[in-house]
Amino acid sequence: MATRFVSSFCFVILLCSAAAEALEGGFSVELIHRDSHKSPFYDPSETPFQRAGKAARRSIARVRGLRTNDEGEPSADISRIDADYLINITIGTPPMSIVAIADTGSDLIWTQCPPCQNCFPQVAPWFNPRASSTYAQVDCNSDKCHVFDLTFCSRQGSTCQYSTSYGDRSYTVGNISTDIIGLSTLTGSAVTFPGMVFGCGFNNDGLYGIHTSGVVGLSPGNASLVSQIGGNEGTHFAYCLVPFFSTSKYTSKLTFGSDALLTGPGIVTTPMIIKSKRLYYHITLEGISINGKRFEVSGSSGQGAVTGNMIIDSGTTLTWLPSDFYRQIEPAVSAAIDLPRPKDPIEGYNLCYTSSGVLKGAPSITVHFTGADVVLNWYNAFFQVEENITCFSFVPTDDQPMYGNLAQMDFMISYDLTLGTLSFKPYDCAN
Numbered sequence: 001m002a003t004r005f006v007s008s009f010c011f012v013i014l015l016c017s018a019a020a021e022a023l024e025g026g027f028s029v030e031l032i033h034r035d036s037h038k039s040p041f042y043d044p045s046e047t048p049f050q051r052a053g054k055a056a057r058r059s060i061a062r063v064r065g066l067r068t069n070d071e072g073e074p075s076a077d078i079s080r081i082d083a084d085y086l087i088n089i090t091i092g093t094p095p096m097s098i099v100a101i102a103d104t105g106s107d108l109i110w111t112q113c114p115p116c117q118n119c120f121p122q123v124a125p126w127f128n129p130r131a132s133s134t135y136a137q138v139d140c141n142s143d144k145c146h147v148f149d150l151t152f153c154s155r156q157g158s159t160c161q162y163s164t165s166y167g168d169r170s171y172t173v174g175n176i177s178t179d180i181i182g183l184s185t186l187t188g189s190a191v192t193f194p195g196m197v198f199g200c201g202f203n204n205d206g207l208y209g210i211h212t213s214g215v216v217g218l219s220p221g222n223a224s225l226v227s228q229i230g231g232n233e234g235t236h237f238a239y240c241l242v243p244f245f246s247t248s249k250y251t252s253k254l255t256f257g258s259d260a261l262l263t264g265p266g267i268v269t270t271p272m273i274i275k276s277k278r279l280y281y282h283i284t285l286e287g288i289s290i291n292g293k294r295f296e297v298s299g300s301s302g303q304g305a306v307t308g309n310m311i312i313d314s315g316t317t318l319t320w321l322p323s324d325f326y327r328q329i330e331p332a333v334s335a336a337i338d339l340p341r342p343k344d345p346i347e348g349y350n351l352c353y354t355s356s357g358v359l360k361g362a363p364s365i366t367v368h369f370t371g372a373d374v375v376l377n378w379y380n381a382f383f384q385v386e387e388n389i390t391c392f393s394f395v396p397t398d399d400q401p402m403y404g405n406l407a408q409m410d411f412m413i414s415y416d417l418t419l420g421t422l423s424f425k426p427y428d429c430a431n
């Protein structure tokens with residue numbers, strides 16, 4: 001498997017011998033938490049708890065933007081784009097660094113490109129398509145134009161163009177293009193992928209923030225980074241997110257190739273349901289156990305959980321449960337913890353306690369996905385948002401339930417799009 005993975009890239013990779021070394025078994029790149037010291041958004045004047053409070057507020061805004069359509073499926077234009085992780089890629093020859101929002105809830109890779117009709121202010125230098133010797137536009141009759149589904153033919157000529165928006169009304173319009181995309185691996189080498197399809201956005205506005213230059217989609221859609229890198233070898237990737245209060249010291253990783261397939265003991269696996277639009281990774285939440293007592297999720301007409309009822313998202317902080325189900329588990333959580341309850345410091349939390357550090361009496365929590373019982377650490381479900389206040393980070397929603405990134409920290413989480421499975425393995429991600 002490892003060898004095949006390497007050799008298929010050797011057809012296309014320049015400097016194949018250097019790349020082969022990086023690809024042996026796969027390779028990992030850094031996922032930069034938006035609030036970590038490596039992030040261009042880092043504000044040294046904030047305390048860790050202020051950052052935690054901000055992350056929680058961002059998550060509340062993200063899920064409120066995520067409305068479902070009539071078929072009960074979120075559509076392209078509903079996810080808020082200010083996701084929690086960033087990724088550093090290069091585009092073009094010579095390579096230009098782009099720090100982009102890494103989003104498991106969108107598919108296109110895009111960056112701002114001159115000549116702009118309307119672009120948001122960006123601190124980093126722009127990717128200039130004219131300055132890249134390997135850049136090409138895509139004809140609207142070409143297959144590459146249909147890798148992304150929101151494309152059309154330019155009014156004059158036959159340039160493949162796209163237009164897409166996110167739930168917070170952020171949007172991007174531009175030319176579908178191809179160029180070399182490079183990733184710098186955690187072992188220090190660079191891997192490059194020629195002919196990658198991405199958007200050169202000339203009309204972009206919204207909540208991206210001046211410190212990013214675009215978005216790298218990690219969804220199951222054909223245009224995403226993971227699908228384009230996967231190619232014929234089969235698409236799989238994994239990530240390991242370090243706990244929130246360690247993000248300044250340790251690196252979260254995004255892994256490709258056979259290293260992304262888990263081995264060894266302790267792995268649990270659940271079917272992943274990729275719906276028609278291929279924008280989100282859906283899994284099925286069947287129930288949750290609190291200190292050994294199991295609560296079941298039921299469908300609207302009282303039967304078992306609806307298949308694919310939950311999205312797993314790296315971009316949102318909190319975990320959002322169907323509100324009727326949340327109301328069942330909340331008393332079990334509150335019964336377990338005997339601590340004073342201050343006023344909720346962030347509108348959206350329901351259970352907050354006067355506590356700092358390890359939460360005394362935190363109940364053991366197991367999340368039951370179909371075929372996979374995920375046993376959480378206390379910090380997967382409780383989040384310190386102020387100096388002395390720790391809140392239950394599972395919260396109710398009447399919109400789309402989501403499994404957020406706090407719940408995923410210190411697990412290696414492996415997405416196998418070819419088999420349609422999602423696997424979890426407890427892991428010390430800081431290691």
Ligand SMILES: *[C@@H]1O[C@H](CO)[C@@H](O)[C@H](O)[C@H]1NC(C)=O
Pocket residue numbers: 032038039040088097099184
């Ligand atoms: C992105 O990569 C470039 C080139 O390796 C580096 O100079 C820059 O500091 C990186 N940015 C971040 C935010 O890691």
Ligand SMILES: *[C@@H]1O[C@H](CO)[C@@H](O)[C@H](O)[C@H]1NC(C)=O
Pocket residue numbers: 113114115116129137154157159174175200201202
């Ligand atoms: C987009 O394509 C059109 C038509 O080829 C071209 O005139 C324009 O300069 C391109 N814009 C960017 C930002 O590449």
Ligand SMILES: *[C@@H]1O[C@H](CO)[C@@H](O)[C@H](O)[C@H]1NC(C)=O
Pocket residue numbers: 146147149221222276277278
């Ligand atoms: C993705 O590509 C495959 C193979 O080319 C195609 O069958 C499928 O319809 C595409 N999916 C979308 C959503 O465009």
Ligand SMILES: *[C@@H]1O[C@H](CO)[C@@H](O)[C@H](O)[C@H]1NC(C)=O
Pocket residue numbers: 387388
């Ligand atoms: C947090 O608790 C400690 C110990 O009880 C106390 O000294 C400190 O003033 C509290 N901080 C805040 C912001 O309430």
